[in-house]
Amino acid sequence: MPRTPQRHHDVAASADAFPADRRDYITVRPEEYPDVSQHRASLIAWEMALRAEAAGNRGSWRFGETVVEEVPHD
Structure with a gap:
């Protein structure tokens, strides 16, 4: 498995590459x-x-600019 910084970049690149669906969500x-x-x-x-x-x-x-219920950051 690639190291964590590379996986961070991979997830970010995937989220950036996929088009938003009809509800403006990017799905990974x-x-x-x-x-x-x-x-x-x-x-x-x-x-x-x-x-x-x-x-x-x-x-x-699912990622978006607005969401119904956000994943907590704590």
Whole structure:
């Protein structure tokens, strides 16, 4: 597995590369990043001026400028 900084970059690049869906969410598949937690992914999204959706993701990470329920950062 690549080291954490590389995985950070990989998650950020994926979130930046995927188009937003009809609800303006960018969806990333967490199974592609087994060593990155949802909490860490939410921090990466926050660094990109996005928020991570906490509810209703159906197994995916969803990021957007606005979300219904944000993943807590604590």
